[in-house]
Amino acid sequence: MNVLSRSTVLNFLEKIGGLSRFSMRFFRTAFRRPFETKELVKQTYEVGVRSFGLVAIVAIVIGAVLTMQSRPTMMKFGAEAFIPAMVAVSVLRELSPVLISIIVAGRVAAGIGAELGSMRVTEQIDAMEVAALSPFNYLVVTRVLACMIALPLLTVYADFLALVGAFIVQNIEAGMSGRLFYNSVMSSVNFADFAPGVVKTIFFGFIVGIVGCFEGYNSEGGTEGVGRSATDAVVVSSLLIIIADVLAVKLTVFFFDIA
Amino acid sequence: MPEKKETTTHKTLIEVEHISKSFGSNHVLNDISLTIGEGETLTVLGKSGVGKSVLLKLIVGLMPLDSGIVRYEGRSIAEATEKELNEIRKNIGFLFQGGALFDSMSVGENLNIILHKHTDLPLEERETRIIRALELVGLKDKLDEMPSALSGGQKKRAGLARSIVLKPKLILYDEPTTGLDPITAGSIAELILSLQTELQVASIVVTHDLPTAFTVSDRTIVLESGKKIYDGPVEGLAEAGHDHLGEFLKAAKLDRSRREEIIKNAHKM
């Protein structure tokens, strides 16, 4: 038990160390030639456009469910009129950025981990290296940047769809008109609710990309290792997103003085 | 095609001096030295797991050395910056044991990405060279095929085409003929030899396939338990009295007749 926990802790620390060095390498390499623009566009499409369906479903359901859940409580306090405002603030500040990032982490980090992992174990990354094709630029930099570009865009898209979900429920359950819903959302949310939520997903995107790439790029132990890379990529990136979110919330409160 | 030259003494291309490599307690290579001259073909023989693939990877700097030094045209590989290393590697082709084709790209794109990156050739010219390289390995009709649709032997041959498409000065082949039928294996051996005689390409060929070794070698080394136990002409193996190899060779009655025949034909072309 003791041995187990100690080796787990050591493994974890080793992983964090490796991940930090890998991130440093990313920052050193990202601004240096060759810039693989074509591959970046392809990867951004892969991460962004291919997540549209999944993100849409999750976002609409979040908005709808949150509205349904809050109605009884809000009614008890006679605050029914504040439902759109409450839902909008929760969605924009927290739910949409964090949940969407974790959903994308599940899809994208696992995909990157498995893809780069199998390229590693079948020596394709070595082959790129000896052919002087700069695999770090070609594979890692493009994927990390793609996640950093795609996640904020997906979050804006999810913000919108979650509000649509909330409106549908409000419309069905309380007969609220579109205009009234729009006005009540617009009068209660401001820039400080919306922008920090979107900006922090740039960092979450970085986490998804860098963890996925780190796990895949350093995959070892054959096919079994590839599976492990994919799983670890999801677990580690989801955990880091949650930790980063705590910091982000602290910072947001500090800078925007939301009270 | 450049002029054919008959070279007997070679200018040194690669020097490997006293290199060792371990993985944990697994001491794979122990104090290995060798040299390769321009246009020279060295075959590397040894049992499975002895460290032949590791040796090739150490030579191109894919793995860090524990000790010793590898020089390419006098420059230490370990001390080269990333940029210098890339310059060196443009002159080196590498055939991986499993082919290592990029499986998100078609066979043609696998070759094109390298030409596109390292040459300024226009598209048509690149196409001509790609088709020519695939022709040499008998895969012209697989140009647009994805790697997943190829057999093991075809993958290896496509990998071979990719490693020669830039016309490098040195090609490292990790078991180029393993898993191929004897006829295809023979034609690959012929290709390796003609690259040497016609383009003065230097090669290191790791192989278990003795007919190939006898066809292509200028010189042969044998690895056993991490040590180099033989370095000399391939014909000398039988007399060297190492291991079972000598007997094996005698039993197989291998000789160099095939080599002479191919070279003779090559000169007639």
Ligand SMILES: Nc1ncnc2c1ncn2[C@@H]1O[C@H](COP(=O)(O)OP(=O)(O)OP(=O)(O)O)[C@@H](O)[C@H]1O
């Ligand atoms: N990346 C690595 N990590 C740990 N051990 C390794 C690694 N690569 C190779 N080895 C070990 O080094 C030894 C030599 O491996 P290598 O692949 O060079 O053998 P080989 O001579 O090419 O064999 P074969 O003829 O079967 O291909 C093996 O014991 C192998 O387990």
Ligand SMILES: [Mg+2]
């Ligand atoms: Mg091998």
